[in-house]
Amino acid sequence: MTETQSAPSAQRVGWTRDQIAERLAADLEDGFFVNLGVGIPLAVPKYLPADKEIFLHAENGVLGMGPHPGPGKEDPDLTDAGKQPISLVSGAAIVDSATSFAIIRGGHLDVTVLGALQVSQDADLANWYVPGRNPAVGGAMDLVAGTPEVWVCMEHVDRQGRSKIVTECTMPLTGRRCVTRVYTDLAVFHVREGRLVLVECAPGVTPERIREATEAAYDEDLGGDAA
């Protein structure tokens, strides 16, 4: 595993988008089967610890997804859920879409990593639709319905500076009480007994700064051993 915290720039506090992915990747365990959504989660593969065997699942039926195969090696019959060319790692398997979603809904993945528009203090997730824009859902609702661990990585606040960790989601829900962890540029939260718990502050970020940036109610457990 690489050292995560290079010195932040003077203006920037907390983690960059890539560092959020890197922080999350450090929590993935040897032997995990993991689904990655788009956005920040797509940066997770480059930080997967080399000493752990972690299988990536793509909902179009790939278990054991590898990186882009390189120019000229793209196979039209081998893509990820974003329809981009991929490779397969050793030990990979292909299944049809019903089996792929049996894997998802049946709780056979260990973790699904998703971006989010909002997470509520009751662990509700909104990440599929901004009203007024073009609606599409993909596999998001299946992923949160079935995977035992739903880890969100996102910016702590939106472009207007509003908290994305909210009392109640105002955006259309993807699922209720489904989120188990939240990784932002400022902090890591775990969900325990249905409540958000702040377990880690990003480097240079104080608990007070997180309190100011967060609309939702949450508990604190900064003892250091978050697991």
Place this chain on the structure above:
Amino acid sequence: MIDKFREDLLSALEVIPDGATIAVGGFGSSGRPDALLDGLCELGRRDLHVYVNNVGNDFSGIGRLLHEGRLRRFTGSFPVLPEFYEEYFKGKVELDLIPQGTLAERMRAGGAGIAAFFTPSGAGTMLSDGTFPLSYEDDRPASYQPAKETREFDGVPHVLEYGIKADFALVKAHQGDRIGNLRFRLSARNFNPLAAMAGRHTFAEVEELVPVDALAPDDIHLSGVFVNDVVLTKAPITIPQQAGLAGRNS
């Protein structure tokens, strides 16, 4: 002797009427039966209700049906193509948006004689509570998806979903024989075996027509019992490179 191979794709497709319901395989352009979809366009078919995961990134495949005004309703999870939404908000096509895993299982169930099932996907969201607009008129919602029956199992809310039995199915496979046995290749398999099961009359386009027994019994992904007609595909597909449209398929 069984021989499901049809030299003439267009005359085989003639049985599909205007207004038909059609389950279609493919995930984006991967494993999408473009020769059959083009055939529907060439035959001038209209008013079609397609069950398919994506519209695609351009005006090929399902996108061509849309572009030529041949779609009445899209039931799927990820339309994405901007022109699709323009038609939707204009009231030209209906959007029956469902979770991707629900589409796959509804196809499987319909083909397997399961009338309906309960799934947790979408429970407690606007894709089950009757608030998602199925159609628009003058940029205002004109009708909504019906609210889905909800029941709790082990304390978890589930919604009732119905198996899909489509009039026809269009799928693509890598190899097939005259019996209709199919073998898919890599992630081009996706929805194809399921769409094939869901169709009352199923067309399979194959990249390669192989002799019977060329596919070992253990290597057949879908038995010919699910397939009525086998045709040859056209030129190999190309990879979509519009990175801006890819994604959000979480």
